[in-house]
Amino acid sequence: MKKNLFKLENVIQNYAWGSQSALTELFGIENPTSQPQAELWMGAHPNGCSRLVGSELTLAQLIEQSPAHALGDYTDLRFGQLPFLFKVLAAAKPLSVQVHPKLSKAKIGFEKENRVGLALDDSARNYKDGNHKPELVYALTFYKAMNGFRSVEDIISLFEQARITVLKRALEQLKASANEQGLKCFFARVMSLAGEEKSLALKQLNQAISAPCRTLKAREAFELIREFATEFSDDVGLFSPLMLNIVELEPGEAMFLHAETPHAYVQGVGLELMANSDNVLRAGLTPKHMDLPELMDNTRFEATELEKIRLSPIVKEHKVGFPIPVEDFNFELLSLSHKALTEFVRGPEILFCLQGEVCVISQGEHVTLQAGESMFVCCAAQQYQISGSGQVARAFN
The missing domain is CATH 2.60.120.10 (Jelly Rolls)
Structure with missing residues (x-):
């Protein structure tokens, strides 16, 4: 008779933004080399596949050997793989602002990059697989993040308080077209800032966040920008708190992140459950590859109501x-x-x-x-x- 229960030995990803102590403090997981321990992966993804304790097999190999036994007929036929990836995420520093593609565009993008011969580990790669990546986050500690666009009205108000002169015309155009298309054009303008324009815009942003705030929303956004600036002083992602909702989860609260929604995890430890994918399109707060045309094509420019971000248990x-x-x-x-x-x-x-x-x-x-x-x-x-x-x-x- 085949076994059904398998204890797992999991991969820890040592990304630079990870906490050196959180996994040890919460779960007694050792960190003898004092590296950042950013994510513990539980699943069968090739970038961090779990192993079966007491066996030479990985979880992916177990599933490949007996897919109907491991997955069941429905999941095997519907997905052909373990359809989810389960993580513990421990962020000591902010992660990049990012968007994940929906399923149809992930398949197209993955096939396109394969056709041009882009290696899976190439730094310019956008699509590491052909899957979408909706996510659920469950907070284990106080957890701060950004999730989805603010209302256009709030974005206009915050940028007016920031007084970025090189964006004045773009802001006037957003006021005239306060809709999804207007937001798309404004976002593209912010993200494409470069050279002297970018330097001036960031200088003016730095002046704004050092001055008294008129509103509570501005105070909250400016505080987050100051925090980001200690790590990313020359990054257009510093404008993201003016455009995205700031979310604070208490332990035991959860939120869902839809495909094509810009978001960033700022600080805290949580469980992260997602479709089995590692596709990321970055939108700032990172030294890594950013592909603006691909980002624009994979982003929905609609506001997300802050009250609807938290899930009702x-x-x-x-x-x-x-x-x-x-x-x-x-x-x-x-x-x-x-x-x-x-x-x-x-x-x-x-x-x-x-x-x-x-x-x-x-x-x-x-x-x-x-x-x-x-x-x-x-x-x-x-x-x-x-x-x-x-x-x-x-x-x-």
Whole structure:
């Protein structure tokens, strides 16, 4: 009989913006070399595939050997792979402002870059795969981010308070066309600032953020710009807080990020669950490759209401779920206090223990998880019992 439960050994990505201490403090994950530990990846993506504890196999190899067993017939036929990537993200410094493509454009972009022979690890590569990348973020600590465009009215007000003379004409045009097309033109103008114009605009922005603010929104945006400027003093991404919503999540709150929506994670530790993709189109706060035409073609220029960014949880007795508008993944939190719960399996699952110690049992197999440990559950398990005392995050399809 094939196994259904597999403890995972996961990849830690040492990106420069990561925290040196957060994963150790929260989960006891060691960091002997004191490198930034930015993301812990749980999944089968080639850029950071989990391994099976006690086996030579990776999770991707397990799925490739027995896709129907691991994924189930529906997920195998619908996606042909593990459709999600589960992460712990620990940001000590701001990440780049970025947009992720929708599915149809990701496929086109990936095929196009393959045709011209652009290597997957080329720094000029926009599309590392042909998938979209909607995301859910669940805050484990206080978590600050930017997500989606502000209203055009707010953008106009904030830029008027910033007094950027080289953008005066563009701002007048935005006032005259206060709609999606007007915002698209204004965003393109800001993003294309270069040379002396860019230097002057950033100098004037620096003067503005040093002066008293007229409004609470300006105070909040200017404070974030000052924070960004310590890392990226010569970057058009410094204008992003004037255009994007600033979101603050308390521990236990979650938000969803749609494809084609500009966003940036600023600080904090959270769980990040997304479609199985690593596609990024950058829009500032980065020394890395930026492709403005591709960015413009993959961005929706519509305002996102701040009140609608946070997800409303569905709370049951031992379970909290967050409904999301995609089929690639679902997310739940299970709270355990010695009473066993039975969970029915419809597709592949990854369980990550946030607190305490739990035991998962299915068809005679059992796996014990402590805080910071994770496991893969094959669809063929059909159901499992989970007991112990603690909290477990459940990513499933």
